[in-house]
Amino acid sequence: MGKPSRVILITGASDGIGAELARQWAARHREAVVLVLAARSLDKLEGVAAACRSAGASVLVEPCDVGVKADCDRLVASTVHAHGRIDVLVNNAGVSAHALLSDVPDLGWYEDVMRTNLWGAVWCTHAALPHLLASRGQIVAVSSLAGLVGVPGRTAYSASKFAMTGFFEALRVEVAARGVSVTIAYPGVVDTQIRYRGYDALGRPAGRSGLDERGAMSVETCARLILDGTEARTRDIVMSAKGRAGRWLKLIAPGLVDRLALKALNQEAKA
Structure with missing residues (x-):
């Protein structure tokens, strides 16, 4: 009897990093993986699932809004009911936001x-x-460089990603002795639509990015780095030399990091 396929659960899999990660996982491992793809958009999920199936992977599509606890519980229950196990959980679903705190009249969308x-x-x-x-599996958390260094205009986003980083760093220590690894990925500016769909000061879709998009990493490269790091059970995936330098500069030259963070803003957004 052959080795059972690894069950990979990916949230936020309908587009962007999550969708590309699913496609690359399917292309790399084909019949050796079962992909469970979760997001709010069923139509988009089905499109990603079709590409993964054409590469040879088995795919289960699960509509899920991770902002609703019952959806998260149902997603996991459905996965285990269908496949009996979970080997890798990729927490990729996320929402962006860009606004100066002084411009925000209502903090309701910060909670969102x-x-x-x-x-x-x-x-x-x-x-x-x-x-x-039970599977001695893996947890992957897609955080952000904004979860390592606070970015002006991104107080809500940075707060959520700093919190995410802290949660998974603490959990990593809790579960390590029981065979579960935790990998935290820290993408910088990646060529996706997440910032354009993120919140503006009034809680509406921004329609533009608040960051300088020049030199944005391709989504294909970002997904490949996450997949490589996951398979190596890497502790942290910091995807650029600038990001790696920023972690240390924050300790020894915090004022310089502040100036670099300001420089990363979209000049039009600051005007």
Whole structure:
């Protein structure tokens, strides 16, 4: 009897990093993986699923809003019911935002950002943890460089990603002795639409990016780095030399890091 396929659960899999990660996983491992793809958009999920199936992977599509705890619980239950196990949980679902705090009249959407970026990952991880312990599996958290260095104009987003980073760093120590690894990925500016769809000061879709998009990393490269790091059970995936330098400069030259963070803003957005 052959070795059972690894069951990979990816949230936020309808487009961007999550969708590309699913496609690359399918292309790399084909029949050796079962992909469970979760997001709010069923139509987009089906398109990603079709590409993965054409590469030879088995795919289960699960509509899920990670900002709703019941959806997260149902996602994990459906995965285990269908496949009996979870080997890798990729907490990728997220929402962006860009606004100066002084321009925000109502903080309600700050709570929405935190619910999706932090609580969605916490709820999915809590529900999946018994199964990951059983499989000695892996947890992947897609954070952000904004979860390592505060970015002006991104107080809501940075807060959610700093919280996400802290949660998974603490969890990593809790579960390491029981055979579960935690990998935290820190993408910088990646060529996706997440910032254009993120919140503006009034809680509306921004329609533009608040960051300088020149030199944005391709989504293909970002997904490949996450997949490579996951397979190596890498502790942290910091994807650029600038990001790696920023972690250390923050300790020894914090004022310089502040100036670099300001420079990263879209000049039009600051005007």
